[in-house]
Amino acid sequence: MADPEVVLLSRIQFGFVMSFHIIFPAFTIGLASWLAFLAGAYLRTKRTLWRELYLFWMKIFAVSFALGVVSGIVMSFQFGTNWAELSARAGNVLGPLLSYEVLTAFFLEATFLGVMLFDRRRISPQMHFLATCMVALGTLVSTFWIISANSWMQTPAGYEIRDGVFHAANWWQVIFNPSFPIRLTHMVLAAFITTCFVIGGVSAIYLLQDRHREGAMLMLKLATAFAAITVPLQIFVGDLHGLIVHEHQPVKLAAMEGHWETRRGGPLLLFAVPDEANETNRYAVGIPKLGSLIVTHDLDGEIRGLKEVPPEERPPVAPVFYGFRVMVGIGILMLITAFWSLLRWRGDRLAKSRALLRTWACMSPAGFIAVLAGWYTTEIGRQPYVIYGLMRTSEAATAIDAASVKASLIAFATVYLFVFVAGSYYLLKLLRKGPQPVADELRHPEDKRPARPLSVAQG
């Protein structure tokens, strides 16, 4: 078995590389579908504005997607370099799921992305729309498989263990394991909402600066409508997810809720500082009985506490407890933003409230923070297990020398920081520039509006 220092270093590296990676898919899953929507709308209406918006977001997509791809390749090798024991023991189950992801999603995304980004002159607008749809489909299929693999590690099913090695006994049960359907829905909604708030936030900034008015107004309205539907839905789905966690991972739930004692009619803690040494919370502020109501849908439902299991079976409580609150808090802020905007839906009242526009602007990175906080909650919450209840994280690591892992951690940190800063710089540059007039040859033959002369172009 690997020594504890190596396990810790490998965990830090995995957490870092994963956190970096998830930011980009969380954005590009939604962005790909948004691009498909824009391409479809242009094909139907032949309105030049849709084309302008498409070409603008396409450039943003290209940069984000590239960062997602290069950091994703790292992920596909990490299981072998740093988690060799996990690969050797659970590869029979996890490998096929990842292989299906490559076969059904990665090739689709990567190949059609090239067609979508580069040669719009050689293929028909219909073909171009189809290519965009294929990229969007690829991102969703990819989410399907990777969430299935992750969910299987959270709520394993359909397996047998022979000589310490996991074997698949029933693939249907493996793929559609108990937490998978709800976690897939939760993640896809999260990705869509993240993108929605970026689109709304960017539009609000343009409106505040009085630039790109027509497009910004259109996008802000679309973002408002989309958020007003999906944010309440996400809160509902999140609640259902809570029931699954309560049933299958009670210790994780206890950490999320900060419950030490098993009790009926437990409170909902709004704030507390979990004190793991003394197995209690300090400065707790809570609403009586609401915790039980939310978790079990019963005012006197039983919530199992952390003390039911010995300390070595518990996850680190504080990050799980806070991560969960950050995610839920952002969800509530999103709900408020969406409903407030809905109230000002008519005409151009949305654009008239600077306070509302500033709120949208501030909320533009909110989705990313919520996604990260949510993943920290679920991934730290399953500790000390990598396959819940069956295989510990400490058993999963490669028995390698600590110096190698230190070297790789430093290398990844340096290079990722460098490309992250550069990527953010180019993204901000593109956002600052905004949508641009479309050249004649990039437009649909039936789109008759002449290209605006560049001298009067805004931006």
Next chain:
Amino acid sequence: MEPLLPVLWFGIIGFGVMMYVLMDGFVLGIGILAPFSESQPQLDQMMNTAAPIWDGNETWLVLGGAGLLAAFPKAYAVMLSGLYLPVLLMLIALVLRGVSFEFRFKAQASKRLWGICFGAGSICAAFAQGLMLGAIVEGMPLQGGKYLGGPFEWFSPFSMLTGIAVVFGYALLGSTWLIMKTSGELQNIAYNLTRPLIAIVVAFMALVSAWLPFLSSRIMTRWFESGNFIYLSPIPLLAVLNALLLWRAVMRRAEYAPFILALTFFGLGFVGLVLGIWPNIIPPSLSIWEAAAPPASQGFVLVGTLIMLPAVLGYTYWSYSVFRGKVAVDSGYD
């Protein structure tokens, strides 16, 4: 069927890795040749020949990784942990190479910087891949399915040789690709680079082939025992013929033939090396049957592979046909 599954999977993964080596090989080759471009617009043009398809090409590497995890999980675990540092070098280099494609076309002041990242990333990735290939052919010390060697076990004269050989080999794929996809000044540069590259690659291939039988008695046996050489001799003979045809094609300034012949030349070299590994997945002691995932796993992914792989090859072919022909100086991003 069941004993045959590991053999089929060895074939599929071999095919995937070869697709990667050939397809990303020429893209990495463009990066290796980046220092020979005479201006930034010329490098733009070089990169534009591959910009629409590099992402799909790189995906074959991910298929190789995921396929290995699915079909031979023990081999995946041992190979990647034993080659920890070369894998790290490859991944970091691929990150830099990949982002350079996107960032360079967005950059103005830092265009040169991303050109350098593109070149350096490509060279390091190619070297790391050649090094890993050499280290695997040479064999990894295992006991009870666990890796025994230290963090620098892969370091040997042979793996250094294969590392450098792959850099030149990819450069040859890149230069012949550029002959096919460009015209005028840039095509001239590519022709001028291709001639010495053929000579260098042939020399490296001869050196590796001559060294190979002395690496271990296992490889010696494969090639020279019980008449095997008679059956296997077409491979070196074809390679020699291939090299001659390639040289002639370049001398008569053919445009498509050099690239096709560079691909087949590389393919023959790859098959020659892999023959030395068979029936192990990691020499000297982990056979494909020992490393194989159970039939439940190998069979499940086989079904998907047999359905999806033709589809993948089909739309990949389509995307290449969309981008067929010469790349103009000003095409690509607007």
